[in-house]
Amino acid sequence: MVKYPNGLNKKVIQTTTKTFANRGMNLEFLINQSNEYYLDLDIANIHKKPTPITIVNVDYPSRNKAKITEAYFKTPSTTDYNGVYKSRAIDFEAKDCNSNTSFPLKSIHEHQIKHLKSVLHHGAIAFVLLRFNKFDEVYYIDAKLVIEFYYKPERKSLSYKWVKENGYLIPLTYNPPINYIKVIDKLYFEEELWVLIKK
């Protein structure tokens, strides 16, 4: 372990560097990495669902290897991520946004909104993880709020200001990169009121 003049050891410095390295990284990759961390440490079991496709043709060039030669992407009828944490069903969609002022709601399919509404109704912990890429900030937004907004007649997009006020900024760390379970803990499993983390 290399010692640095200010007393920090290399590991700490690396951690900091890695945090900033998340910037620009694929959101799905970071969530998958977080889910792997939760799985490995026996914290939660949450997975990304495979991409839904319609398979039209499969070849069998060798006995054990099936090769799909024609398939098409299907519009997803559910969200991308779900699983279990402390007995509760977890269900969420993740989106990133290149604008630094607002997130266009048309990026979420209506059947995904319907799905979120349904899982909420059945008692799942449901939310949207929204990243503003330019700020490298990921927000946890309760599905209920997104659904309400979605069905407003004038709805078009969630402004950055609205997200800051209504969402929860997720602490970005080395591992897990996007620690959204921390927000779930505060919202659902801790009795004391949570002081929102504001920048």
Place this chain on the structure above:
Amino acid sequence: MVKYPNGLNKKVIQTTTKTFANRGMNLEFLINQSNEYYLDLDIANIHKKPTPITIVNVDYPSRNKAKITEAYFKTPSTTDYNGVYKSRAIDFEAKDCNSNTSFPLKSIHEHQIKHLKSVLHHGAIAFVLLRFNKFDEVYYIDAKLVIEFYYKPERKSLSYKWVKENGYLIPLTYNPPINYIKVIDKLYFEEELWVLIKK
């Protein structure tokens, strides 16, 4: 409505016929149909996960249509079905069996067993739906029992006798064709003891 001499109307007769028509039908199809029923009637939100594949090549013959021209099936790392019912996470695997004496455990991948173990640990309601095709009987088997059996040194298969003794026979009806929520209700959401349905 056609009236029959014995007083039954056509609808009832059709229902009975349809029940028998389940015999030989694809298990996945019947479970999907049951899940659709649960979804439509706002009973539960449970879906089959898409088949996991690795996409190697995608063509874009026209602007909006992406065509996958090379992809391969991946070994699934989770079970096929999951969702939410009465706030609880639901997770299960479905298998059918052509033998009328036993179900070979090697039909379940070890990582699926590990997955069931993990979701159980996190508090999900986890189970295996096993159909003996020859008898047209579908059993609900608690994941805990399947896992225990799986790790026994002498384990090879679950005998039909064992399944009858340790599983719950699921009532097969017209709609939902495989009413497994009924078993979950009895096991998790009703206080009174359930008298097992035995043939």
